[in-house]
Amino acid sequence: DIQMTQSPSTLSASVGDRVTITCRASQSISSWLAWYQQKPGKAPKLLIYKASSLESGVPSRFSGSGSGTEFTLTISSLQPDDFATYYCQQYNSYSSTFGGGTKVEIK
Amino acid sequence: QVQLVQSGAEVKKPGASVKVSCKASGYTFTSYGISWVRQAPGQGLEWMGWISAYNGNTNYAQKLQGRVTMTTDTSTSTAYMELRSLRSDDTAVYYCARPLSSGLTALGNWGQGTLVTVSS
Numbered sequence: 001d002i003q004m005t006q007s008p009s010t011l012s013a014s015v016g017d018r019v020t021i022t023c024r025a026s027q028s029i030s031s032w033l034a035w036y037q038q039k040p041g042k043a044p045k046l047l048i049y050k051a052s053s054l055e056s057g058v059p060s061r062f063s064g065s066g067s068g069t070e071f072t073l074t075i076s077s078l079q080p081d082d083f084a085t086y087y088c089q090q091y092n093s094y095s096s097t098f099g100g101g102t103k104v105e106i107k
Numbered sequence: 108q109v110q111l112v113q114s115g116a117e118v119k120k121p122g123a124s125v126k127v128s129c130k131a132s133g134y135t136f137t138s139y140g141i142s143w144v145r146q147a148p149g150q151g152l153e154w155m156g157w158i159s160a161y162n163g164n165t166n167y168a169q170k171l172q173g174r175v176t177m178t179t180d181t182s183t184s185t186a187y188m189e190l191r192s193l194r195s196d197d198t199a200v201y202y203c204a205r206p207l208s209s210g211l212t213a214l215g216n217w218g219q220g221t222l223v224t225v226s227s
Contacts (some may be wrong), residue, residue, distance in 0.1 A: 001169055036214075043202055043217035043219065049212070089154070091211050095154075095169075095211075096154040098152040101152070
């Protein structure tokens, strides 16, 4: 199975900060990577797919980049609604795995 | 609009089985697959597997092979996930989710989740 390693596991930031989360794959996954936001008690919400494509309705302050084994999710200016946990997910033809998650907390 | 409505919470004893349903609406059911994802209390997301609603093909996570079965009923646009030989570490919220396209891709629509508690 392909392993996904997210860092950091926790991040403390202030409103207006630029935030970057990294996800590394144990082998190349091309651009088959998605990012999700999850708030307590809620289902995850898709933000980014195919590494850099913004899901419809998601604010443009969210962006994704990378290919192969290293990927990043960037929030250009953190808003109060963005304090949540973020997960990366790799998907290929036959299998999928999630990263361990990054909790974005208020500083 | 796409909706996935899951069955209600379950409490099961160790060794028992559970079957969670996911009723889809708002799209052509057989044009997409359904993935299942679970989340243990306070833990991260775990992909369990995927089923094509078109032909019933499945891909399961290696650690669940032999204990999980995913099926669909195209007449009612409902997907099912059955997990057998339950253990305490199977206690989790179980989600169904629809990929963005027909294959195994990013998950654009999610059910509300079903809490399964395994306890003696």
